[in-house]
Amino acid sequence: MKVRLGYVAMAIDLKDCSPSKTITYTRYEKLKDDELKLYKLNKLTEKNLENTRRILLYNKSHNIKVYRLTSKIVPLATHNNVIEWDYVSEYTKIYNSISNIIKENNMRISAHPDHFTIISSPREDVVEASIKDLIYHNNIMNAMGLSSSEGKLVLHIGGKYDSKEKTKLRFIDNFRKLPEEIRNRIILENDDKIYNIEDVLEITKELNIPMVVDIHHHWCNHKEDNLDNLLEQIFDTWNNQKLSPKIHISSPKSDKKKRAHADNVDFNFFYDFMKNAKKVNRDFDIMIEAKNKNVALFNLMENIKENENFKIINNSTFEM
C-alpha cells in the first residue's frame, strides 16, 4: 500500500513567499481611483501567483506531489463592490508555467474554499455568494490547466439550520443546479461538529461524488469510533475517479482545545489510523493540516522512518 503526503498553502521555511497576500476592503476603498485600485489588485495577484510557482518548485525539489492551493491568490476576488477584472488572461504566462510544473511532475493539486462557501444555506444570498466563489476557484484551476477530474474542490455540508435532514436535502438540490464542470470538481468532507462520516457518505452516494475523510474531525464528531467499516466505503466513493482516495489529517492541539490543529501531526494519532487503512490496503494520499505545514510533513516522515512497519520511498512517500 503506497501513501503520499501533502500539505496546505505555504512552505513555512521559504522566506517572503506568501501566496495569500491581500488588501483589506477598507483600505481598498480608500484608494484614490479605479486605476490605483486595479493596480493594487494586479500587483498582489501577480505576487501570489509567483509565490505559488515558487512553492511548486520547492515541492518539486523535495519530491512532494500533493499540495493544496490557497483560496486567496486573487485578493477580494468575489467581493461584490470590487471592480470586475480579468485575473486570468493578464497572467497567462505564469499560469502556463504553473501548469507545466504540475503536469511535468505529476502533482495532485486541490483547493478548499473556506467556511463561507456553503451551498446548503437557507439564505439565498449566501448560496449565491458561494456559487460565485466556486466559479472563482474553477477559473483558477482551469487557468492552471487542471481539468475537473484532476483539480478537486473540497467542501463541507454546512450548518444545522432548521434540521440536518432538511439541510442535506437542500445541499443535494443546490448541488444539482451547479454547472457540470463545477459539480465534477466537488468532493465532500466530514466536519468536527455536525455532519459526521455517515451523514457525508449518505450525500456522496446519492450524488455519486467522492468523499474525503478528515481523521481529526472524525475523532471530534462520530457515532461509531470504529473506522473499520466506514473507511472501505469512503475509499469506494473514489472508484469511478481518475485520482486515488485522499484523507485529511491533523491532531488535536490539547485536551482543552480538541478541535484546534496542533503544530505537528502526532505519530500515534497517525499510526492508529494507518492500522485501519492497512486493512483496506489501497493506495491513497494524505493531506496534512498542521500549523507547521511542510515542516510538519517532514517531521512526520522522520517518525515514520523510525518505525519498522513502514518502508520509505522518498521525502513524502512511503509504503506500509
Added chain:
DNA sequence: TCGTGTCAAGATCTT
C-alpha cells in the same frame, strides 16, 4: 521593526 488589534465573507451561542 516589533507587537497587537482588525479584517469580506457564516453560523451559533449568549445576552
Added chain:
DNA sequence: AAGATCTTGACACGA
C-alpha cells in the same frame, strides 16, 4: 436584536 466566539494569516497602525 446585538454581540462574542470560532479560526486564520496577513494587513494596518502605532509605539
